[in-house]
Amino acid sequence: xxxxxxxxxxxxxxxxxxxxxxxxxxxxxxxxxxxxxxxxxxxxxxxxxxxxxxxxxxxxxxxxxxxxxxxxxxxxxxxxxxxxxxxxxxxxxxxxxxxxxxxxxxxxxxxxxxxxxxxxxxxxxxxxxx
Amino acid sequence: xxxxxxxxxxxxxxxxxxxxxxxxxxxxxxxxxxxxxxxxxxxxxxxxxxxxxxxxxxxxxxxxxxxxxxxx
Numbered sequence: 001x002x003x004x005x006x007x008x009x010x011x012x013x014x015x016x017x018x019x020x021x022x023x024x025x026x027x028x029x030x031x032x033x034x035x036x037x038x039x040x041x042x043x044x045x046x047x048x049x050x051x052x053x054x055x056x057x058x059x060x061x062x063x064x065x066x067x068x069x070x071x072x073x074x075x076x077x078x079x080x081x082x083x084x085x086x087x088x089x090x091x092x093x094x095x096x097x098x099x100x101x102x103x104x105x106x107x108x109x110x111x112x113x114x115x116x117x118x119x120x121x122x123x124x125x126x127x128x129x130x
Numbered sequence: 131x132x133x134x135x136x137x138x139x140x141x142x143x144x145x146x147x148x149x150x151x152x153x154x155x156x157x158x159x160x161x162x163x164x165x166x167x168x169x170x171x172x173x174x175x176x177x178x179x180x181x182x183x184x185x186x187x188x189x190x191x192x193x194x195x196x197x198x199x200x201x202x
Contacts, residue, residue, distance in 0.1 A: 002156035005146045006179035013172040070172065093142040100171035101136045101144075104163055107170075110134060117137055126134040 009097055013070035018103070022095040023052050023063060026088065030054035038062040038076045048075065052092070056084045063092065098122045134163070144175070152185050 020034070027034050032054030037045045039059040048062030061076040072093075078085035101124045102112045110126030117123040135147040146163070148156040167173040 002148050002151040002153075002183045002185045003160070004148070004179075004181040004183075005160055005177055007144050007146070007175040007177050009142045009144060010174045010176070011172050012174055015171045018171060090140050090142070094138050094140055096171075097142055097144065097173060098138045100167055100173055101138065101163075104166040104170065105134060105136075107166055108159070108162060110132075120140040122138045124136040124138065126136075128132045128134075130132070 009093075011072040011093065011096065014065060014072055014096065015100070018099055019063065019072075019096060020050060022092055022099055023050055025095050025099075026091045027052050027054060029091070030056065030088075032057075035060060041077045041079060046075075051076075052088060054084075054088070057081055057088065061085060061088060094120075094122060098124060132159070134159070143178075149183075156185075 024034050026032075032052060035051045035053050036049065037047055038051045038053075038061055039045060041059070046062065048064055050063040051060045052063065053060040057076075059077050061074055061078075064073045064075060065071070066073050074085075074089050074092075076085070098114060102114060105112050105124065105126035108126075108128070109130055110128045112124060112126045115123040115125060132150045133148075135149070137145045137147075139145075146160065148160060151159065164175050167175060
């Protein structure tokens with residue numbers, strides 16, 4: 001082995017197609033759907049370019065990109081479901097980073113596979129014989 | 131054979147393990163991965179820890195020479 005790097009990640013100006021793919025995967029894992037709206041406490045619809053709805057988050061959660069900063073932002077009413085609301089945000093982030101890493105390694109010429117790691121980790125393995 | 135193993139934690143932090151490289155090229159590969167993640171996918175990685183392995187300080191030429199000698 002040659003070296004190990006640990007890093008914190010932030011998503012700014014995400015790839016729209018990949019974000020949609022990550023949202024679809026997370027929605028499927030929770031028997032949910034991908035929509036273009038979320039509901040507020042009073043049941044009023046609010047448009048969002050992307051939103052995830054799962055049985056445990058009946059009002060849904062909008063996923064937007066801040067026009068000014070490019071930051072990935074989550075919007076919705078988390079009242080009473082804060083823990084699940086936060087968990088879904090983490091799953092979206094983890095899935096997005098995992099899918100991006102797979103595509104990046106493939107672009108670099110690696111053959112890739114994704115494995116389930118310990119304690120909820122996802123392990124992306126890339127091999128190159130070049 | 132070169133191998134890159136990226137562990138993505140539930141909070142989005144990552145640990146990347148580069149193996150099978152001799153000398154500094156592994157650093158170039160890590161930088162290439164970092165640049166693709168940033169430019170294509172908007173993922174900004176902030177390094178929090180770096181662990182060098184013994185192979186990192188080996189020069190590729192030394193390794194090649196040793197390999198050639200071992201085949202003689």
